[in-house]
Every structure is written in C-alpha cells, then in structure tokens.
Amino acid sequence: MPTNFIPIVGIAFLLIVFLMIFLTMVPVGLWITAFFSGVKVKISTLIGMRLRRVVPSRIVNPLIKATKAGLSLDADTLEAHYLAGGNVNTVVDALIAAQRANIELEFERAAAIDLAGRNVLEAVQVSVNPKVIETPQISAVAMNGIEVIAKAKVTVRANIDRLIGGAGEETIIARVGEGIVTTVGSARSHTEVLENPDSISQTVLSKGLDSGTAFEILSIDIADVDVGRNIGAKLQTDQAEADKRIAQAKAEERRAMAVAKEQEMLAEVRSMRAKVVEAESQVPLAMAEALKTGKLGVMDYYNMMNVKADTEMRDSISNLGADKESKGSDSK
Template identity: 55%
Template sequence: FRHVDAHTVVECRIMAKKAGIDIASSSLEAHQLAGGNVTNIVRALIAASKANIELSFDRACAIDLSGRDVFDTVKTSINPKVIDCPDPAKGSGALDAVTKDGIQLKVKARVTIRTKIDRLVGGATEETIIARVGEGIITVIGSSETYKKVLEKPDSISNFVMAKELDGDTAFQILSVNIVSIDVGDNIGAKLQADQAEADKRIAQAEAEKRQGMANARGQEMKALSEENMAKVLAAESEVPKAIAQAFREGNLGIMDYYHIKNVQADTEMKTSISKTGLPPKTPL
C-alpha cells in the first residue's frame, strides 16, 4: 500500500545495526519513498563509520537525493581519486599553451582529489577542478619567458597551482597536481610573424597596384588632353588660309608679306623635319 520494499528496508536496518549504527525503519522508509537508494545510504554510513569520517544520516540522504553516488563519494574520501587534466573523455589530449618566446607546449597533468563530505551538496564538481587547474597551468606557461624554463622546472607549474587553492567552493580537496608530460609543439610566434609579413606584403601589393592604376588613368587623361589640344591646333591652322585670303581681299596683306610668311613656314617645317631625324642641319656653302 505504501509502495515500500520492506525486505530491502529490513535488510538495510539489520546491516546498519550489526555495524553499530542505529537507523529507524521509518527513516529508511521515508528515504525510499522519496526515491532514494537506501542500500547505498547504509553502505556509505558504514564505510564512513569505519574510516572515522563524520557523516550523518540526513547528509547522506541529501547527497543521495541530489543525484550523486553517496557510497562512491565516501570511497573517494577514503581513497583519493586521480583525474586527468584535460579530461580525455572531452576529446582533449593535452593542454595547449604558448610561452612568451612564441613556443607552443602541450601539457598533460594528473590531479589527486579527495571528496569533502561537508561541501558535497552545492559544491562544484570535478569539471570545475579540471577547468581551474587547466587555467592555472596555462597561466604559468604563458607568463614564462622561454619554453626552456618550463622544461627545466615543471614542478613550478604544480607549485603555482597548489598555491592558488583552486579547490575553494568545490566538493573536492586538491591533494596534488602532477605534470605527466610536456611536449614541444609549433613555433606559434614565428607563424604569426610570417602570417603578418604575408598580410603586409599583400597590402603593399594592393597599394602598388592601386597607384599603378591611378598612374595609368592619369596617363590616359593626359593623352586624351593632348589629342584634344592637337585637334584645337589643327582647327586653328585650318583658319589661317581663310584669314590670309580675307586679308588679301581687304588690302591688309601684300604679295611680299605673303611670300615672307611662306618662307617662314618652309623654314619651320625644315627644322621640324631635321629634329625628328636627328641629323644636323647642313651648313650652306
């Protein structure tokens, strides 16, 4: 009627009683009705009692109902757990960081943690520990002048991370941070400089092409202007015969004046022809 597994409740109460822990049957029934795992609760309380870890029934119930494995939590508190940083399950094989001299380092670390029972409910999870440790490692490497200093003293990374007390507000205590491996990657600084040089080269080429285009356009403008001026000169020259004829009719130009103009024109054409051929004018005998 109450949807309680009486057999499980009785077995758990007997198991707790034999371990020296007195738990009321009504408390076990209430936890089971709330959706909890009474077997895990009793096993966790027994393990905590044997290890002299303070764990009350109410706290164990709260941990269990929060979705965590309370028995695994107690085991982690007794036997510290080692986690990888970064987490291989997330697809990251190593942490990538770059020193000030532009060299990329690939770092793998292992973090030893112990569960803090009193902070388990509401405390940050392992993902937070991994993220904070990874951030600390990247910070140390990024502030190093050269990659050689990091390779010489990898323990400086561990010391920095431990000194930062990154386990605050988490459900775990960081016991140690150990650097498993440091691999030298690419020269990121050189690549960035090469990319910048290539970008500058392309910008310079674009500017040169722009200037060349402007110069070509200006040349075309000047050619068109020259042709326009030449057309105006030819148009003006075509008016000269008309003007001479008009001068004859009006009596403003005599025959000698006309021949003088023709001599000047002939002399001008001769000099122009000589200047084009590049030959010196012949000295008259």
Template identity: 60%
Template sequence: ETHYLAGGNVLNVARALIAADKANIQLTFKRAVAIDLAGRDVEEAVRTSVQPKVIDCPHPDKTPLGLDAVAKDGIRLLVKARVTVRANIERLVGGAGEDTIVARVGQGIVSAIGSSPTYKDVLENPDMISRKVLNSGLDAQTGFEIVSIDIADISVAGMGDVANVGAKLETERAEADKKMRQAEAEGRKAMAVAQEQEMRALVQEMNAKVIEARADVPRALAEALRSGNMGAIDFYRLQNIESDTAMRRNIAGEDSRNDI
C-alpha cells in the first residue's frame, strides 16, 4: 500500500520478485521498491540479470557509419561494436545507464585504436581492442556489468571520407607552410621596393645638393674677385680650363656617336 501511494508499480515489483526467486537472484522487497521508485523497470532488470542484453556501440540511429578512430600511422578506421551487459541489481539505484556504457566503450575503442602503431595491427587482431577495452573497468559506477565486447565490423574509411588522415594533415601543413613562405617573400619584395624608392629619393636629394653647391660657385668667384683673393688672370685661366673641359666632353660625345 505504501509503495502504491508513493506512485510505484506494485504489479511490476511483484513480478520482479517472483522472477528473481525463480532465478535464484537475491532481491529483497525493499531493494525492488527502491529500483522501481528510481524510475527503472525492475522486472526488466531481473530479466537482464538472467539473460544479458546486447547494446550496439555506437547507436545505429545516431552514428550509422560507426565509431571514427585514427591509428598512429594516420589511417582512419570505422568500427562497430556490440556490448553484452548484465544488470547489476546492487548498483541499479544511482548507477549510470546504457548511454554511459556506450560512451565509455566508444571512448575506449577510439583510445585503443589511437595507441596502435598501424591500422594493420587493428585489422589483424580486433580482439586485442576488445580485451584492452574490457580490462579498463568501464562498468564502474553503472547499473550494468559488461560481460563481453565484440567488434562487429571494422573497415578503413572510404576515399571520399578521407581515409588517410595523416596524409591529409601533412598536405594541409605543407600548403600552410607554402602560403607562409609566399607571404614572407611578398614582404621581402615590398621591403626591397620601398628601399629602392628610398635610394632614388636619396639620389635626388644628393643631386639637389650638388646643384645647390654649383649655384654657390659664381657667388664665391665674385666674392674672391671683390676681396682680392683672385686676380683677373686667375679668373681668365679658370674660364679657359672650363672651356677646354667642355670642348673635350663634346669631342668625346662626337667620338661616341661615330663609333655607333
């Protein structure tokens, strides 16, 4: 009556107690009531204790292709496993459910394949993965006891699904390095162009200074004549030198044209 008033399923508890007694499973009324009030099907739990159930890992509806794992050599594998579990009556109240079992087994399979040197080792010995995962104690703090883990299917991912993840990563890394080197080359080219422009500006500045210095020559000559530091003969001699130099330059120019 108390269990009924608490919202429990009295008939389900009664059937579970009868089934447990027939199967020689220790199940007290108090524990059966606790399991029922916890929202679990106590009769189903007893049946699962007697006849273990099989859980697909991963769920076919959620991940139809299977678990996605990559070995150390970069080859991508698709794995499907079947986990046989038995209900643990002692841990049903407060223990994790089937989803936790599936998640832990999937994590263990991915980790085991990831630690394999090559994908060939996994294909040759899939039971090695099963043993490694089974010995990891994945059913701790759950309402089930893992009886066995069997690899139902394992295959190399198709080419359309990028089977060789390692090669793809290397290709992407090479492409990234190429783009980085190109960017560095463009940067150096831009710096070279900027430096060339600076040199041209510097040449123009030097030419301007030369022209400015040449403009000071007549003033300096006039000042020298005015102050008596240079005589008229010296001035005429300087003009003769300039005329002679100009003539030599003209002759050199005519010779160059004749050579052409």
C-alpha cells in the first residue's frame, strides 16, 4: 500500500463530510429551481433562512408560484409572515385566486386575515362561489298557540373587507333563527305561515341580518315547514293542573284545620266529663257529712232515694218503649 494512500482517503472523507454539511446548510437544488423559474434568491439568503430556523422550501416555492402568477412579492415579506406564524402557501394561493377573480386583495390584508385565524383562501373562494348555510330546525309559536317548525337555507358570500373582526356563521344562524321566531310569532294563525312561507324569508331578509358579520346574505329560502304541538292548549292544561293542585292543597289545609278543631273539642268534652265525674264522686261524701251534722234527716234521705229510684224506673220504661218502636219499624 502506498504511503500517500491514507492521507488521500482522509482528505476525501473530509471533503465528503464538508459537502454533506454544505448541501444541508445550502439547498442548492432549491436555488437552481428558483433560478430557472425567474426568481432571484441569493445563496446567502437561503443560508440565512437555515440559520433563522426557517424552512427555505416554504418560502421559495410560494414565491415561485406568485412570480409565475404575476404577483410582485419578495422573499423577505414572505419570511416575515412565516416567522409571525402565518401560512405563506395559503396566503399566496388566496392572492392568486383573488387576482383571477378580479377581487382587490393586497398581501397585507391577506396576511392579516391569515394571522387572525381565518382561512383566507376559503374566504376568497366563498366570495367567488357563494356558500349555503343550513340552519337547524327552528321552533316558533303563532298567535293561535300552534307550534311551527321551520328550516332555512341561507346563501351567503364572504365580505373580505369585514373579514377581520366580523362575526361568523354562528351569528348568521342565530340571527336568522331569531327572525323566523319573530315572524312566526307575529302571525295570527299557523295557517298563514303554511300558506305563504316566502313571507318569512322576505321579512327576515329585510332586517339586515348581515350587519357586522363577515358575510353578505344573498338569499334566505325556507326549506321545510312543519306543524308541531298545540302549545296554547298544553299551556292551558298545565295551568289547569296547577290550579287543581293549589285547590287540593287548600282543601287539605282546611281538612287538617277541621280535624285539629275536632280533636280540640273532644279534649274539652273529656275534660268536662272528668269534672262531672269528679263532682259526682263528691255527692256521697257531702250527703254523709250532712247526715253526720244533722243537716239532712234519715227520712229525707229515704225520700230522696225513692225519688231517684222512681226516676230511674221511668227512664228504663221509656227506653224499653223506644226499643219496641224501633224493632217494629225494623220489621216493617
């Protein structure tokens, strides 16, 4: 083996490593593509993109596309938008689409729309080709209490001038739903809405619902109208049921008060009976005391007992007659 073979191999290895590092840092193929596409990009610019952690292809390829479309853009402008977190390719596609559709759209506005979180390319496409937004089923009640369920299709076109800061599709749907509820609620009968559903779209469209939104409403079409429940009758039924429960509660309250009053009166009767029994128990003692003290004679006592016995006999006889009469009536 020649003595100078090892140094030659080492030099070749270093050259290969250097070439690999050079090709990694300098996208020569991308530079050649840009050069033959008519885009003037310096090698130092591509190296600077690498050092700034910018993928050169995400700047150069959109720049080539813009140049071929006749747009006047430069690499620094696109790189600044990329570093700001924007989607350079989408912005360039939107600018090309706007140019083809004769829509005035500058790069600054397109970049602002993109950084605001909106899809600027979709906005340009919707501006050229209107979009149909379908609302969910909206329930409204006419004056006669009948529920009307309607579904609308709203044709909108994007308004690029109001795309930044303008409300989105949710606001359009909410406003259209509110307009449908108001229009149906002002109808005297649900049959008026069923006979002329176009009156809903005309009334809602005249309210200027696209004010402050990112869209321009072109038309509102009622896709479906159905009759729902009888809300008025249901409300009356619920009110009657509520009144019934209130009346039942008041009746139960009165019954409870009557029961309490009855219990109170029974307690008073028992108390009076107890007092009578207690008073009757004092009679023999009083009579004994009267006999003892001479205030009541023996003959007087016997006469009183005879009167008492006679009274009891008369009571028993009267009770016996009443029992016979009651038995006779029962037999008849």
